Amino acid sequence: MSTLEIKDLHVSVATEDGDKEILKGVTLTIKDGETHAIMGPNGSGKSTLAYSIAGHPKYTVTGGSVTLDGEDVLAMSVDERARAGLFLAMQYPVEVPGVSVSNFLRTAKTAVDGEAPKLRTWVKDVNSTLERLDLDASFSQRSVNEGFSGGEKKRHEIAQLELLDPKVAVLDETDSGLDIDALKIVSEGVNRFREQEGKGVLLITHYTRILRYITPDYVHVFVNGRIAEEGGPDLADQLEAEGYDKYVKAGV
Numbered sequence: 452m453s454t455l456e457i458k459d460l461h462v463s464v465a466t467e468d469g470d471k472e473i474l475k476g477v478t479l480t481i482k483d484g485e486t487h488a489i490m491g492p493n494g495s496g497k498s499t500l501a502y503s504i505a506g507h508p509k510y511t512v513t514g515g516s517v518t519l520d521g522e523d524v525l526a527m528s529v530d531e532r533a534r535a536g537l538f539l540a541m542q543y544p545v546e547v548p549g550v551s552v553s554n555f556l557r558t559a560k561t562a563v564d565g566e567a568p569k570l571r572t573w574v575k576d577v578n579s580t581l582e583r584l585d586l587d588a589s590f591s592q593r594s595v596n597e598g599f600s601g602g603e604k605k606r607h608e609i610a611q612l613e614l615l616d617p618k619v620a621v622l623d624e625t626d627s628g629l630d631i632d633a634l635k636i637v638s639e640g641v642n643r644f645r646e647q648e649g650k651g652v653l654l655i656t657h658y659t660r661i662l663r664y665i666t667p668d669y670v671h672v673f674v675n676g677r678i679a680e681e682g683g684p685d686l687a688d689q690l691e692a693e694g695y696d697k698y699v700k701a702g703v
């Protein structure tokens with residue numbers, strides 16, 4: 452079972468001119484087996500929502516709640532959130548020079564599970580995961596994200612998703628910078644994840660093209676720190692045709 456419940460979430464960030472409110476009351480529930488897509492104009496606060504769920508210290512929650520299966524996520528440290536079953540694929544994955552992919556994945560898996568994975572099955576799992584994502588076995592010896600192409604970075608995020616096996620995955624623009632083949636490979640990875648029992652996905656994207664491979668159950672239009680409209684997959688097509696103008700103009 453997994454239910455991520457976000458209620459009236461308000462989040463601010465410290466700027467030179469004082470605190471700036473970015474999320475202005477976000478309410479969203481992702482139940483077992485559901486995939487939710489969030490679309491919205493640049494700067495509307497989508498990444499802020501993703502980081503706030505994951506616990507980035509730059510963002511201050513000033514109101515509202517986030518719970519995972521009834522547990523208070525906001526009271527948890529970042530690593531507790533990961534252990535509770537939350538996963539964030541970042542829009543801009545960071546480089547970790549000197550730490551190999553292999554080491555990183557094993558350390559992350561050990562931290563999330565509370566015990567080291569059995570070496571023999573783990574190596575097999577890593578190799579088959581990399582292979583499915585069309586990443587060469589030598590990839591596991593490279594430093595995390597250092598010199599990775601855009602597509603490699605995103606496929607590496609999906610390798611983490613598959614191997615860490617969280618309950619709820621927040622994917623922030625996992626489709627950006629992918630060519631058509633890589634988009635298919637990444638989408639297949641996300642679909643393998645969500646087809647398992649009890650998984651939830653929050654997919655932040657600018658483009659409907661990924662939604663042709665990963666059909667969402669719900670689409671949310673995010674404007675100016677709030678959800679301005681909700682609908683089914685058709686809403687994404689409508690947004691592609693009409694843009695966000697009417698929501699922005701309405702001052703939502």
Ligand SMILES: Nc1ncnc2c1ncn2[C@@H]1O[C@H](COP(=O)(O)OP(=O)(O)OP(=O)(O)O)[C@@H](O)[C@H]1O
Binds near residue numbers: 466492498500
């Ligand atoms: N440290 C900061 N100082 C000032 N403004 C900030 C800071 N961090 C975030 N913001 C602002 O918060 C707003 C929301 O940013 P966020 O990255 O969440 O938007 P987004 O919807 O993900 O945008 P995009 O689609 O371009 O990725 C932006 O206007 C951004 O400039």
